[in-house]
Amino acid sequence: MLFNSPDFLVFLVIVYLAYRTLPxxxxxxxxxxxxxxFYGWWDWRFVFLMALSTAVDFWVGLTMDxxxxxxxxxxxxxxxLVLSGILFLGITxxxxxxxxxxxxxxxxxxxxxxxxxxxxxxxxxxxxxxxxIRLDEEKRRRTCLIISIGTQLFILSVFKYFNFFVDSMExxxxxxxxxxxxxxxxxILPVGLSFYTFQSMSYAxxxxxxxxKPTHRxxxxxxxxxxxxxxxxxxxxxxxxxxxxxVRPRVLTFQDSTRxxxxxxxxxxxxxxxxxxxxxxxxxxxxxxxSISWADVIVGTILFAVQIYADFSGYSxxxxxxxxxxxxxxxxxxxxxxxxxxxxxxxxxWHISLSSWLGDYLYKPLGGNRxxxxxxxRNLMITMLLGGLWHGAAWNYVLWGFYQGSLLCAHRSWSExxxxxxxxxxxxxxxxxxxxxFFALTCYGWxxxxxxxxxxxxxxxxxxxxxxxxxxxxxxxxxPSAIIGLAVLGLMEITQFRQGDAHYYxxxxxxxxxxxxxxxxxxTFMGMSNEPAQFIYFQF
Amino acid sequence: MSLxxxxxxxxxxxxxxxxxxxxxxxxxxxLVGIDMAINTxxxxxxxxxxxxxxxxxxxxxxxxxxEAKLDRMMGRDRSNSAPISxxxxxDPLEVQDNPKRLNSGIVTFYGMSHSVRLANALxxxxxxxxxxxxxxxxxxxxxxxxxxxxxxxGGKSRVVVLSLMSxxxxxxxxxxxxxxxxxxxxxxxxxxxxxxxxxLSVVHPPYTSFEQYRxxxxxxxxxxxxxxxxxxNDTMYDDFLVRKTALDNSSLFRxxxxxxxxxxxxxxxxxxxxxxxxxxxxxxxxxxxxxVRDFAMKAREGxxxxxxxxxxxxxxxxxxxxxxxxxxxxxRIPYLSSHTVVSPDDPRxxxxxxxxxxxxxxxxxxxxxxxxERASGVEPKxxxxxxxxxxxx
Numbered sequence: 064m065l066f067n068s069p070d071f072l073v074f075l076v077i078v079y080l081a082y083r084t085l086p087x088x089x090x091x092x093x094x095x096x097x098x099x100x101f102y103g104w105w106d107w108r109f110v111f112l113m114a115l116s117t118a119v120d121f122w123v124g125l126t127m128d129x130x131x132x133x134x135x136x137x138x139x140x141x142x143x144l145v146l147s148g149i150l151f152l153g154i155t156x157x158x159x160x161x162x163x164x165x166x167x168x169x170x171x172x173x174x175x176x177x178x179x180x181x182x183x184x185x186x187x188x189x190x191x192x193x194x195x196i197r198l199d200e201e202k203r204r205r206t207c208l209i210i211s212i213g214t215q216l217f218i219l220s221v222f223k224y225f226n227f228f229v230d231s232m233e234x235x236x237x238x239x240x241x242x243x244x245x246x247x248x249x250x251i252l253p254v255g256l257s258f259y260t261f262q263s264m265s266y267a268x269x270x271x272x273x274x275x276k277p278t279h280r281x282x283x284x285x286x287x288x289x290x291x292x293x294x295x296x297x298x299x300x301x302x303x304x305x306x307x308x309x310v311r312p313r314v315l316t317f318q319d320s321t322r323x324x325x326x327x328x329x330x331x332x333x334x335x336x337x338x339x340x341x342x343x344x345x346x347x348x349x350x351x352x353x354s355i356s357w358a359d360v361i362v363g364t365i366l367f368a369v370q371i372y373a374d375f376s377g378y379s380x381x382x383x384x385x386x387x388x389x390x391x392x393x394x395x396x397x398x399x400x401x402x403x404x405x406x407x408x409x410x411x412x413w414h415i416s417l418s419s420w421l422g423d424y425l426y427k428p429l430g431g432n433r434x435x436x437x438x439x440x441r442n443l444m445i446t447m448l449l450g451g452l453w454h455g456a457a458w459n460y461v462l463w464g465f466y467q468g469s470l471l472c473a474h475r476s477w478s479e480x481x482x483x484x485x486x487x488x489x490x491x492x493x494x495x496x497x498x499x500x501f502f503a504l505t506c507y508g509w510x511x512x513x514x515x516x517x518x519x520x521x522x523x524x525x526x527x528x529x530x531x532x533x534x535x536x537x538x539x540x541x542x543p544s545a546i547i548g549l550a551v552l553g554l555m556e557i558t559q560f561r562q563g564d565a566h567y568y569x570x571x572x573x574x575x576x577x578x579x580x581x582x583x584x585x586x587t588f589m590g591m592s593n594e595p596a597q598f599i600y601f602q603f
Numbered sequence: 604m605s606l607x608x609x610x611x612x613x614x615x616x617x618x619x620x621x622x623x624x625x626x627x628x629x630x631x632x633x634l635v636g637i638d639m640a641i642n643t644x645x646x647x648x649x650x651x652x653x654x655x656x657x658x659x660x661x662x663x664x665x666x667x668x669x670e671a672k673l674d675r676m677m678g679r680d681r682s683n684s685a686p687i688s689x690x691x692x693x694d695p696l697e698v699q700d701n702p703k704r705l706n707s708g709i710v711t712f713y714g715m716s717h718s719v720r721l722a723n724a725l726x727x728x729x730x731x732x733x734x735x736x737x738x739x740x741x742x743x744x745x746x747x748x749x750x751x752x753x754x755x756x757g758g759k760s761r762v763v764v765l766s767l768m769s770x771x772x773x774x775x776x777x778x779x780x781x782x783x784x785x786x787x788x789x790x791x792x793x794x795x796x797x798x799x800x801x802x803l804s805v806v807h808p809p810y811t812s813f814e815q816y817r818x819x820x821x822x823x824x825x826x827x828x829x830x831x832x833x834x835x836n837d838t839m840y841d842d843f844l845v846r847k848t849a850l851d852n853s854s855l856f857r858x859x860x861x862x863x864x865x866x867x868x869x870x871x872x873x874x875x876x877x878x879x880x881x882x883x884x885x886x887x888x889x890x891x892x893x894x895v896r897d898f899a900m901k902a903r904e905g906x907x908x909x910x911x912x913x914x915x916x917x918x919x920x921x922x923x924x925x926x927x928x929x930x931x932x933x934x935r936i937p938y939l940s941s942h943t944v945v946s947p948d949d950p951r952x953x954x955x956x957x958x959x960x961x962x963x964x965x966x967x968x969x970x971x972x973x974x975x976e977r978a979s980g981v982e983p984k985x986x987x988x989x990x991x992x993x994x995x996x
Binding site: 069317318321351352543573574576577578580581582584585588589591592 | 616619620622623625626627628629630631632633634637638659662665666855858859861862864865866949950951
């Protein structure tokens with residue numbers, strides 16, 4: 064279910080009205096059911112994967128911290144898993160509404176397998192549990208952490224990276240003259256898999272580090288994993304931030320509601336009017352098989368920078384806005400990244416929930432910057448390479464990660480060598496120059512990110528130099544909604560940047576604020592007639 | 604749980620609510636203002652003869668209802684009406700003859716602009732064949748077959764060519780472009796064919812000429828009856844898109860209608876055309892195969908050679924050919940599928956308006972001449988290097 068679809072609007076209204084009428088506990092149950100429905104809208108079967116991931120981390124969290132699960136906790140989580148198996152693997156909801164005799168809604172064989180399989184899984188899990196509780200505390204905690212991370216990484220590997228690694232190994236083997244017959248898994252990537260597995264992992268790691276206590280309420284934890292506004296494309300929220308908001312009754316303030324609505328309008332404006340409005344031009348340039356000029360590469364790359372920002376930050380805005388309607392505060396994911404003056408600042412402003420996750424759970428455990436410059440650069444590079452790979456199972460993402468890692472290392476080295484000498488360059492003109500230069504570097508990174516092959520990277524990069532200054536642009540123009548929308552968004556971003564306050568709009572005179580909001584609404588409706596596209600980050 | 608203000612006093616909460624209501628009023632007032640400004644600055648020319656309005660004038664008009672647009676196209680009489688409203692009628696058929704070379708073997712084309720362009724290309728490239736075309740802008744396959752049945756080769760054709768295009772094949776169950784192309788509606792009508800107990804049946808439209816249309820639309824009762832008839836027989840008819848309302852005057856509402864139209868059209872397309880190509884179980888594909896079969900039979904009964912021209916639109920690969928292949932093969936119907944000459948996945952083979960480039964039209968015409976000559980038992984004059992040229996067996 065896309066945020067920019069009428070289906071979602073209907074869904075949101077129903078869920079919101081139900082939420083407003085229910086007491087706290089029922090609110091959480093309802094939100095969990097709604098979240099599973101939301102996810103199942105894409106592919107019903109994959110909800111089971113999420114249920115499995117949830118059950119494992121719930122068991123692991125409690126076993127790690129307390130060394131035991133109560134009978135009630137065991138029964139609820141096991142029953143939930145078995146029921147999920149039957150419901151999500153044995154039943155095909157769309158067949159409930161079709162009378163086709165060849166496609167029954169309930170597949171007895173699949174139901175049987177799901178029932179037996181989940182029961183067997185629970186039995187094995189209890190076997191492991193019995194072993195775990197006999198271990199001494201530190202060993203138990205470490206083993207539990209390994210189980211949690213292992214399970215999440217196993218799920219990620221199978222569904223996201225298996226075919227990629229097999230293909231890569233096959234290429235290497237062929238280059239080495241070894242004949243291989245590769246095995247491919249015929250699986251599709253579940254939407255948002257990387258987001259909820261990372262969120263679950265952070266829960267287990269934080270418990271291991273004794274930074275949080277596990278929740279003993281299974282359904283609250285399940286809601287933490289599945290909370291629909293942030294389920295498929297983040298922000299990747301930390302347990303310490305989100306769980307406390309889910310386990311206690313929430314106060315829905317008027318300010319939160321209006322802020323939520325504003326964020327939803329802003330997010331839709333970015334996504335529908337701007338991102339979808341430039342997408343056809345980007346697609347055209349990056350899929351062109353004809354001759355490409357310097358201007359084509361420059362325009363295509365800059366528009367992709369616009370598209371990915373408007374798309375992803377738009378999604379995050381909507382997610383945060385929707386969550387606010389339910390009294391939940393999700394973390395800020397973007398803070399005007401294209402105003403960054405250097406790579407370090409960029410990663411403090413772009414996809415903040417991922418970069419801070421990578422910082423906390425990868426970069427710092429690797430040693431962070433507690434060593435020599437070379438040691439720090441090694442850690443930065445490992446973090447960014449894996450961060451690149453997180454975005455997708457393809458080498459161009461790894462290359463993009465390498466590029467970003469190189470920028471960070473170069474900046475780090477420059478800062479260490481030159482000390483604070485760059486601080487001399489102050490003032491608006493220097494700021495604009497730094498921002499402009501770093502934006503150009505960021506855009507080249509987006510070229511690597513968007514290219515569909517290494518050959519295209521090489522070809523486009525070569526055009527940037529060999530065809531420099533050729534302004535013969537052969538691409539189409541963005542949609543009117545994108546051109547006008549980008550002008551409006553640019554003004555808004557500059558105002559926010561100058562004021563240094565994301566809530567700057569609240570200080571505007573009411574008539575001006577009303578005009579701003581209605582302009583965004585109008586341009587969004589202009590964009591609605593564009594072909595709606597899936598959010599880019601769903602595929603990650 | 605109730606919606607509570609974070610403020611401590613009820614007076615502050617009341618102030619917040621008042622501020623929100625005031626903001627809402629400003630938003631509504633601004634929307635109305637923007638709406639009126641758009642209507643003023645980008646007002647669409649009222650003159651039906653004005654065929655080239657500005658880009659933004661067009662942009663904000665896409666979502667106006669078909670009925671409102673058709674009304675605007677209609678002048679006092681034929682000479683004062685928009686030229687597009689005169690095109691595509693069955694009665695009389697719009698025929699392009701080539702009077703200079705009447706002694707040659709006449710090939711009559713039935714279909715959309717691709718078909719007319721191919722006819723022109725055949726006239727350019729062949730000295731044995733002369734093309735005659737019967738066309739309508741954006742004509743669907745049902746329109747083309749209806750035109751063929753009314754013309755039956757004009758009584759003088761040796762070969763008849765029926766054109767089908769993948770981009771508008773999902774609309775084969777419609778009766779007029781104004782139901783499925785609300786952005787650029789045209790009033791002409793088409794026969795609706797459907798398979799009934801294995802045989803092809805037809806529903807004729809309520810009016811088939813510009814004059815009949817004028818009469819039908821001039822009288823509210825007749826107009827309602829005509830639209831109701833089309834609504835009952837056209838699978839894409841939607842009152843929300845077709846019928847005019849006072850909301851047509853709002854540019855914002857027109858944008859909403861345009862978005863709804865895009866969504867509806869997409870749903871119809873995806874119900875017929877998916878990742879595996881056209882769904883052979885869909886009504887549209889069943890009807891298309893039946894139309895092709897019937898066309899061949901009728902042409903042969905009239906002593907003419909039937910040829911099917913398959914226009915594989917950009918991005919549709921050769922899936923339409925795939926959807927018709929069994930019927931073409933089992934009925935030994937000569938055909939030319941464009942994918943054998945122009946790759947449907949390479950934009951360079953197409954013009955920005957989705958037609959084939961002139962050079963490709965010429966190549967297609969040569970390929971068609973070859974198909975016709977093979978079907979006539981004559982050795983083709985031009986040898987083609989491309990393999991897989993779709994000649995009949």
